[in-house]
Amino acid sequence: MKRALLPIALFALLTYCLPLVSLFVPALASGDEAGASSAPESARTNQSPAAQFLAPEAEQEPEATGSADSEVIRLWDAGSQQVLEVPLLEYLIGAAASEMPVTWPDEALKAQAIASHSYALYQRDRASADKLEGAWFSADPARRQGYMTREVLQSYWGEAFEANWARLEALFTPILHQVLTYEGAPAAACYHAISNGQTEASENVWSEALSYLAGVDSTLDLTAEGYEQTVTYTTQQMYDAIVLAVPGAEPEQGKPESWFGEASYTAAGYVDEIRCAGVFIRGTDLRTALGLRSACFSIQYADGVFSVTTKGYGHGVGLSQYGASAMALTGKSCAEILAHYYPGTALETLAE
Known part of the structure; x- marks a missing residue:
C-alpha cells in the first residue's frame, strides 16, 4: 500500500508546486497558484458567481510611469522544456484564458490580465540568467497551467476560438501597458481560485511578508461552487x-x-x-x-x-478569481477589484 501511495503523493506534490517556479526569490517559492493554475474546472467553464447588484463607481485613469520592456514575455514552457518569447497581448490572452472562463465579466478578466502582467514583470526583475535559460518564470501551456499558446487555445475553444480571441483582444488592448506597482516597482500580484472568505497573508504561505498581500475580506467566495x-x-x-x-x-x-x-x-x-x-x-x-x-x-x-x-481552493494569497468575478457582477471596476485585493498598490501605465 505504501508503494502504491508514493506515486499519488508525489503527483499531489508536483500538482501543488509546478505551475509557479519562483514567486518571491529566494524567500517565496512558486507553488501551484501564484498565478493560480489551481482554478477548479468550474472556474474555466461557463460557471458564473452569484450577482449582487450595487451601483458601479467611477474608475480613475491610471497614472503613467516610467517605461519598461513589457512587449515580450519570456517564459519557460515546462512541457516542451524551452523558452517562449511571447508578444505581450498574446501573453495576456493566453494567461487570462488559462485562469478564467472567457464568459466571465469584463472587469474580472481585465483584473486577471493586469495581475498576470504585473506578476510576470515582478518575476522578470528577479530572474537569473542561469535558471530556466533566462526565462522569467515557468508555465505549462499543454496542461493549461499559467498560460496557453494560441495553438492550445484553438484546440481548447474549438469553433469558438475566433470569437473568444477577438473578445479578449478587444478587452486587453486598452489596458496593454497597465500594471500594478508598489513603491514604483511591479507588484507580486499572485492569485488563486477561491479563498475561504478571507485571503491569506503571504508570510503564512511562503516566508516574506508583503504589505499588499496581508489578507482582505472576500466573503463572496462563500457562494462559489466547490467552496x-x-x-x-x-x-x-x-x-x-x-x-x-x-x-x-x-x-x-x-x-x-x-x-x-x-x-x-x-x-x-x-x-x-x-x-x-x-x-x-x-x-x-x-x-x-x-x-x-x-x-x-x-x-x-x-x-x-x-x-x-x-x-476554498488554492493558496489563498492575493486576488481571488471567483471573488473578482463576483465583485465585477456587483458593478465594481477592474481598478476597484485590484485595489481591494492588493491594498496599497498603484495601477499605473507603463510608457510605450
Whole structure:
C-alpha cells in the first residue's frame, strides 16, 4: 500500500508546486497558484458567481510611469522544456484564458490580465540568467497551467476560438501597458481560485511578508461552487501519507484517532500548524502531503475513515478569481477589484 501511495503523493506534490517556479526569490517559492493554475474546472467553464447588484463607481485613469520592456514575455514552457518569447497581448490572452472562463465579466478578466502582467514583470526583475535559460518564470501551456499558446487555445475553444480571441483582444488592448506597482516597482500580484472568505497573508504561505498581500475580506467566495469539499482516506492511506511527508512522525498503530491533535490557525482562518503523530506540521505542508484544495481544513476520524473538509481552493494569497468575478457582477471596476485585493498598490501605465 505504501508503494502504491508514493506515486499519488508525489503527483499531489508536483500538482501543488509546478505551475509557479519562483514567486518571491529566494524567500517565496512558486507553488501551484501564484498565478493560480489551481482554478477548479468550474472556474474555466461557463460557471458564473452569484450577482449582487450595487451601483458601479467611477474608475480613475491610471497614472503613467516610467517605461519598461513589457512587449515580450519570456517564459519557460515546462512541457516542451524551452523558452517562449511571447508578444505581450498574446501573453495576456493566453494567461487570462488559462485562469478564467472567457464568459466571465469584463472587469474580472481585465483584473486577471493586469495581475498576470504585473506578476510576470515582478518575476522578470528577479530572474537569473542561469535558471530556466533566462526565462522569467515557468508555465505549462499543454496542461493549461499559467498560460496557453494560441495553438492550445484553438484546440481548447474549438469553433469558438475566433470569437473568444477577438473578445479578449478587444478587452486587453486598452489596458496593454497597465500594471500594478508598489513603491514604483511591479507588484507580486499572485492569485488563486477561491479563498475561504478571507485571503491569506503571504508570510503564512511562503516566508516574506508583503504589505499588499496581508489578507482582505472576500466573503463572496462563500457562494462559489466547490467552496467546501470533503475527501476521505482509509487508515492505511493516511498512515502512509504521514510517514512519507512528516519527518519524525510515528503514527501509533491501532489508534488512528490519536494521529491528529490540536491545531492553530492564522488570522484568516487557515491552518497554521497541527499536531500530527506527535510532531507539529505546518498546515501548508499537510495540504501538500494530502493533495488538499486548501490549507483551510478540518479532520475527523470515524469507523476507519478519515474525512478532511476544505474551504476554498488554492493558496489563498492575493486576488481571488471567483471573488473578482463576483465583485465585477456587483458593478465594481477592474481598478476597484485590484485595489481591494492588493491594498496599497498603484495601477499605473507603463510608457510605450
